[in-house]
Amino acid sequence: MKKIINFAHRGASGYCPENTLAAFSKALELGATGIETDVQLTRDGQVVIIHDESLLRTTGLNQLIKDTDLTELGTLDAGSWFSPEYKAERIPALEQLLKLIKHTDTILNIELKNGIMPYPGLEQKVIELVRACQMTDRVIISSFNHYSLVQCKQAAPEIRTGILYMERLYRPWEYAKTVQADALHAYKLAVTPEWTAEAAAHGIACHPFTVNDTDEMKQLARAGAAGIITDYPDRLAEVLAGRGADTE
Numbered sequence: 001m002k003k004i005i006n007f008a009h010r011g012a013s014g015y016c017p018e019n020t021l022a023a024f025s026k027a028l029e030l031g032a033t034g035i036e037t038d039v040q041l042t043r044d045g046q047v048v049i050i051h052d053e054s055l056l057r058t059t060g061l062n063q064l065i066k067d068t069d070l071t072e073l074g075t076l077d078a079g080s081w082f083s084p085e086y087k088a089e090r091i092p093a094l095e096q097l098l099k100l101i102k103h104t105d106t107i108l109n110i111e112l113k114n115g116i117m118p119y120p121g122l123e124q125k126v127i128e129l130v131r132a133c134q135m136t137d138r139v140i141i142s143s144f145n146h147y148s149l150v151q152c153k154q155a156a157p158e159i160r161t162g163i164l165y166m167e168r169l170y171r172p173w174e175y176a177k178t179v180q181a182d183a184l185h186a187y188k189l190a191v192t193p194e195w196t197a198e199a200a201a202h203g204i205a206c207h208p209f210t211v212n213d214t215d216e217m218k219q220l221a222r223a224g225a226a227g228i229i230t231d232y233p234d235r236l237a238e239v240l241a242g243r244g245a246d247t248e
Contacts, residue, residue: 031237
């Protein structure tokens with residue numbers, strides 16, 4: 001019997017500004033057993049948590065992460081776009097999130113946002129931070145950049161990796177083996193009971209995204225998903241509690 005991981009997408013992003021410490025803390029309060037987040041590199045080589053390559057949507061500054069130093073990021077308001085009550089929220093460094101959940105049982109899915117911006121060295125910097133916090137057994141590194149996942153596995157075979165993709169790949173568990181990935185982070189519509197069973201038979205876990213409808217959560221849980229990524233971890237917690245939160 002294995003519990004389905006309740007991954008809070010960018011934290012509890014349905015209730016708080018995404019990828020902020022407020023969102024991560026709220027996710028834990030709402031029953032998340034996992035957190036999904038995104039990382040990029042600043043101009044001075046620091047690993048920070050933010051989804052977009054640009055700062056415009058979440059801070060109002062029309063500037064790229066790669067062109068901004070960590071010190072400047074620390075002055076930006078990353079919460080008011082969501083609600084005035086979060087105007088004190090800042091863009092956190094990955095190290096802050098690692099420390100926040102270090103003494104919990106939370107699984108952390110770190111998505112490398114290097115599909116558009118290459119960010120040389122991002123893989124190694126993330127690995128070093130995870131190792132420094134002694135959390136290699138609780139981290140999954142995912143990316144749409146599958147070359148990057150190969151690099152991660154070569155540098156840190158002890159850290160799990162997950163392939164992110166949108167399309168319906170043919171026999172994706174076989175492709176996962178070619179890049180030594182441990183999980184498939186597929187768009188929710190690509191997941192069926194037959195698909196998850198076959199993947200599991202090949203030792204590959206399925207973590208579909210982004211699932212906010214409770215009926216879809218139930219369907220994916222029945223389909224055998226090992227984890228579900230959602231903006232509303234409280235909804236998923238209720239669904240999983242209703243079915244015993246376990247899967248055969």
